[in-house]
Amino acid sequence: MRLIRNKRITYGWLILTMLIAILTLRLAWVQLVMKHQRVPGSRHTMVEASLIQRERGIVLDSGRGQFTDRNGKPLTGKLVWTVVLFPVSEKELKDSHNQLVQLARILGTNKDRLVQTWGKLKEPKLWHGENTVIPxxxxxxxxQQIQELELPKLKVLPYEQRYGNRQSGMQWLGFVSGQRKENLFFRDYPExxxxxxLEKTMDSLIRGEGPTIVYFPVNSTNEVIQDIKPMVKAPDNPYYPLRVSTTIDIDIQKGIEAITEKAGMKEGAVVVLDAHNADIVSMVSRPFYNPEQIxxxxxxxxxxxxxxxxxxxxxxxVTASAILEHDLSSPEEHFHCDGEYGKFGLSCWKEGGxxxxxxxxxxxxxxxxxxATLAERLxxxxxxxxxxxxxxxxxxxxxxQExxxxxxxxxxxxxxxxTVFSDSVDxxxxxxxxxTSIGQRDAAVSPLQAANAIVTLLHGGVKTKPRILQQIRYANGQLLQDTHPLKERKSAQGISRETSSILLEWMEDVVQEGTGSSLKNRKWTLAGKSGTAQVTVKGRPRNNQWFVGYGPVEKPRYAVAVLVENRSPSSxxxxxxxFGQVSDFLASVESPSGSGSA
Known part of the structure; x- marks a missing residue:
């Protein structure tokens, strides 16, 4: 019996030893291997995840690359300070009545709304003002006033405000999608x-190395542990995020946005190109958009x-250039216009001709x-x-290409x-x-194309390629990539310098004695071409109104295209x-005295 009992004891110790060995190996496996593996569905390792369970973090900077205008003025990524409210008990709110009254005044709200919002919190929250989507x-x-209140469950922190909560015509900049860091307190930073x-076309280049996040330790009830200092985690890379310099002049952009707003322009666009190299100086689209509220x-x-x-x-x-290039008319030829063409249902815009x-x-x-007469010859x-x-x-x-x-x-x-001609027509x-020759039927042109056509004529028929990117730099200021203005080689089907010169002169006539004569007394001497296109919108006859041109004539500085869509036919x-207001504004920018010298 004693022998059997000794054997059982021996087996028991053996089993216990094996269990201890297995547990030791398991712990070693977790420490040496598993801690480096990512949790399924997360970007964190197991060890990081265990720490995050006891932390809450807020993004101070997304790590995404930023955009500037051509003078280095920021278009995105403004650093501002805001309030973060942490979960608080009902008793703490009651005990802080006087401080809450003062805090509500500072935050531009009332005490009842502040208490109602704060008292319901289960996780920390950035404070948003009345009817706004950003903190x-x-x-x-x-x-300083908030810090003097000494409220332990409130922090003032910096964060990166990418756009600001405003309407603008900068749709070329775009917007980002996904969970917005301004609204949430993160355990795991979202994509x-x-x-x-540009946010889309440059996305793979400007995503950066990751966000800068401040982490706060919390207890089992999600309350911040005041005795432990918060910790900031950020990528340690001096080259990122990248900084993208555009060709846009933000002051000109905002000035033209204001002009369209004052004019009551509802739909359309205004494009301003540098006449020297076709760089996009301003591109305004209406209606405006708010990148924070898409x-x-x-x-x-x-x-x-x-x-x-x-x-x-x-x-x-286009039609005039084709006529000139193929010598299908001459200055001596005259036409008779009585207001009707007599076929194709066409008439002249001027009653009586x-x-x-x-x-x-x-x-x-x-x-x-x-x-119309000349188009039949083409x-x-x-x-x-x-x-x-x-x-x-x-x-x-x-x-x-790369x-x-x-x-x-x-x-x-x-x-x-x-389009010029639709594939479905003969x-x-x-x-x-x-x-088509008068810009109807299937002809379709963008404001960017229209402004660029003017630059092409100013360059003697050499076709230009409007640029919106100027250069890309690393975070430390070192140049990564420069872009350069592009021109296309002239082809046999191109427009000659002589034809370009004639068309530019004719555009001067438009302003001096033609359909653009209302522009004669502007700050600059201007030239251009007007246009009114008949369209149908929701079954109703409407007009697209255009003016494209350049100025000053003596030394062209800018090419401008204006399109106002969906206008009443009688307007x-x-x-x-x-166009005239934009040109005056550009003249004032170029010369503070308003003399208009380029």
Whole structure:
């Protein structure tokens, strides 16, 4: 019996020893191997996850690359200070009555709303002001006043405000999607990606190395442990996040936005290009959008400067260039306009007509009869070639076949090609050619293309490629990549320097004695072409109103395209008026005295 009992004891110790050995190996496995493995569905390792269970963190900086204008002024990533409220008990709120009254006043709210919001918290929360989607920004004086209240369950922290809560016409910048760091207190930082504009086209380059997060230790009831200091975790890389310099001048951008707002412009776009190199100085799209409050179905995030619209008479620049290139008319030829063309259902915009009129005067007066007559002499190919030479029917924005490892890099998001002739029509039909020649039928042009066509003419017919990116730098200021303005080689189907010069002179006539004569007394001497296109919107007849041109004539500095969409057919050309106001504004920017010297 004793032998059996000794054997049982021996077996018991053996089993216990084996269990201890297995447990030891398991602990070693966890310490040496498992702690480096990621938790399924998380970016954290097991050890990190165990720590995070006892922490709550708020993002101070997303780590995403930032954008600036051409002068280095920030377009994104403003650092501001705000309040973070931590869970608090009902008793603590009652005991802090006087401090809460003062805090409510500082935060621009009332005590009852503050208490109601604060008392319901289960996790820390950034304080938002009344009816706003972003946290309330504090001034230095407000920060000091809050700190003097000595409320232990309240912290004042800095955070990166990417856009600011304002409406703008900067759809080219775009917005990001995903969980917004401003609204949530994170255990695990969510993925935020660019969804439109430069935020989308440059997303893979500007995601950075990760966020900067301040972590607060909490107890089992989710209350911050006051005796333990918070810890800040951030990527340790001097090169990231990247800094992207655009060609935009933010002061000009905001100035033109204000002009369109004051004018009551509801739909359309204004594009300003540098006449020297076609850089995009400003690109305003209406209606405005707020990148903090995106409603996809509303379509306000769409950049109308890149969307093709029926061009109306600005397309006569194309028709005139084709006529000049193929010598299909001469200064001696005259036409008779009595207001009706007599076929294709076409009439002139001027009731009773222009009478006897030449080609140059017909351009200045935008006579439909003159251009319909000449369009019948042109082939569809000749019209298409002239349009292509000016950048119509194709994307014109700067792009690169390979850029920092990205293939077919296209910075301008959703730029439309537009059309000259639809694939579904017979372009050899005279009626199709006539309607197209005056910018109707299937012709469609974007404001960016229209402004770029002017720059092309200013460069003697050499087609330019509008650029919105200037350079990309590392976080330490070191240059990563420079971009350079691009011009296309002139082709056999291009527009000659002589034709370009003639068209520019004719555009001066438009302002001096034609449809743009209301622009004669502006700060700069201007030149351009007006246009009114008949369209149908929700079954109703409406107009697209255009004016494209440049200034000052003596030394061109800017090319400008204005499109006002969905206007009443009986309304005056608002685009011409806005073009004049924009030109005056640009003149004041170039010369504070307003003399208009470039």
């Amino acid at each position: 309330r920004t504090l001034t230095k004086a407000q920060i 935020v990606t660019g969804t439109s504009g 409603h996809p179905k509303d379509g306000q995030w769409e950049n109308r400067a890149l969307k093709a619209a029926t061009p109306g008479s600005i397309f006569k620049i 222009h009478g006897t009129i030449g080609l140059r005067e017909g351009f200045a007066e935008s006579c439909n009869v003159v251009f 082939s569809a190919q000749q019209i298409a070639d002239a349009a292509s030479a000016l950048g119509f029917g194709q994307t014109v924005g700067w792009r690169s 850029f920092l490892g990205l293939r077919s890099f296209v910075p301008l998001d959703h730029e439309e090609k537009g 372009a050899s039909d005279a009626g199709v050619r006539v309607q 005056s050309n608002q685009a011409t008026e806005i």
